[in-house]
Amino acid sequence: EPEVTQTPSHQVTQMGQEVILRCVPISNHLYFYWYRQILGQKVEFLVSFYNNEISEKSEIFDDQFSVERPDGSNFTLKIRSTKLEDSAMYFCASSRTDRRNTGELFFGEGSRLTVL
Amino acid sequence: TQLLEQSPQFLSIQEGENLTVYCNSSSVFSSLQWYRQEPGEGPVLLVTVVTGGEVKKLKRLTFQFGDARKDSSLHITAAQPGDTGLYLCAGVSYNNNDMRFGAGTRLTVKP
Numbered sequence: 350e351p352e353v354t355q356t357p358s359h360q361v362t363q364m365g366q367e368v369i370l371r372c373v374p375i376s377n378h379l380y381f382y383w384y385r386q387i388l389g390q391k392v393e394f395l396v397s398f399y400n401n402e403i404s405e406k407s408e409i410f411d412d413q414f415s416v417e418r419p420d421g422s423n424f425t426l427k428i429r430s431t432k433l434e435d436s437a438m439y440f441c442a443s444s445r446t447d448r449r450n451t452g453e454l455f456f457g458e459g460s461r462l463t464v465l
Numbered sequence: 466t467q468l469l470e471q472s473p474q475f476l477s478i479q480e481g482e483n484l485t486v487y488c489n490s491s492s493v494f495s496s497l498q499w500y501r502q503e504p505g506e507g508p509v510l511l512v513t514v515v516t517g518g519e520v521k522k523l524k525r526l527t528f529q530f531g532d533a534r535k536d537s538s539l540h541i542t543a544a545q546p547g548d549t550g551l552y553l554c555a556g557v558s559y560n561n562n563d564m565r566f567g568a569g570t571r572l573t574v575k576p
Contacts, residue, residue, distance in 0.1 A: 353507075392508065392553065392566040440507045449562035451496055451515075454555075456507030 351375040353457035355441050361463045365430050370460045372424045372441030381424045382442040382454065383416065385409070392440070397448065398424065404447075431464045438462075468492075469556055469567035477573040481543055486570040488554035489536045495559045497537050499528055502551040502569070534559070544574045 354373045362368050374381050383395040396406040398416055415427045424443075428435055438461050442454040470489045478484055488497070496515045500508035512521050514530035514537060521528045525548075527540040541548055551569040558564070 391568045392502075392555075394564065394566075442507075448564050449557055451513055451557075453498060453510055453513055454508075455510065456500075458506050461505075 351377075351455075353441055353443055353455055355439075355457035355460050357460055358458070359461040359463070361465065362431055364433060364464055368428045368431055368435075368462060370426045370428075370439050370441075370462070372426070372457055373422050374424055374441065374443030375455055376422070378443035378445050378455070380404075380444045380447055381418070382444075382448065383426045384440045384442060384456075385437040386440065386459075387437045395426075395439075399447070428462075431462070433464050436462055436464045469554055469565055471552075471554060471567035471570050473570060474568070475571050475573075477575065478544055480545055480574055480576050482574075483540065483542050484544055484572070485538055485540045486552055486572070487536065487538050488556075488567055490556060491535065492556070493534050493559040494556035495534075495562075497530060497534075497554060497556045499537070499539055500553040500555060500566075502553060503549075508553055541572075544572075546574045546576050548572060549574050 356371045381398045384392050386392045394407050396410045396416055397404045413429045417425050438459045440459045441457045444454050472487045498513045499511045502508040512528045517532045517534045519530045525542045529538045551571050553566055553569045555566045
């Protein structure tokens with residue numbers, strides 16, 4: 350069964366360092382997302398990406414964040430200068446249609462980011 | 466911004482018991498999804514409900530969408546330890562197409 354894969358599963362970094370989280374969405378999906386979940390808290394939307402551009406972003410997704418689809422398969426989230434409060438589980442998701450149509454998202458297993 | 470309130474926040478029951486968890490909002494949803502999340506993993510889609518009053522069954526799980534499409538419930542019959550996890554509802558707002566997750570109900574089923 351097709352699945353969303355994410356790497357790394359866990360990354361520990363020093364405050365101020367750049368981090369890149371990688372995702373391979375399901376191959377026939379057209380919409381890609383990043384969500385984050387701080388330990389014990391809600392799943393929060395960060396950004397959606399369609400047709401090689403950002404289609405929607407939340408207030409969390411500030412100038413420190415960027416996304417890219419450098420080739421036909423990978424979808425990356427970059428945090429330029431990490432802060433302590435960026436420590437969270439970051440989930441990539443993909444869908445065949447816009448999440449705002451059906452909400453049916455397929456999530457990866459997440460990348461746990463720990464900022465020291 | 467619509468809020469999705471899930472209740473109860475925590476639920477611990479014995480194997481074999483039945484349970485119902487709720488997802489409520491003051492907003493109308495064009496669709497609502499239930500996901501299950503296990504520790505250290507991503508949410509896994511269980512079901513999507515779209516029509517007011519709709520009932521969907523997934524083995525021992527029964528999902529209902531309220532007539533007004535503002536709320537939903539998940540009923541589990543004869544719970545098993547494998548049902549343990551965080552149950553999340555997520556709704557797409559009818560008004561602004563915004564999609565939000567609830568905080569979840571953490572279910573523990575003890576053998």
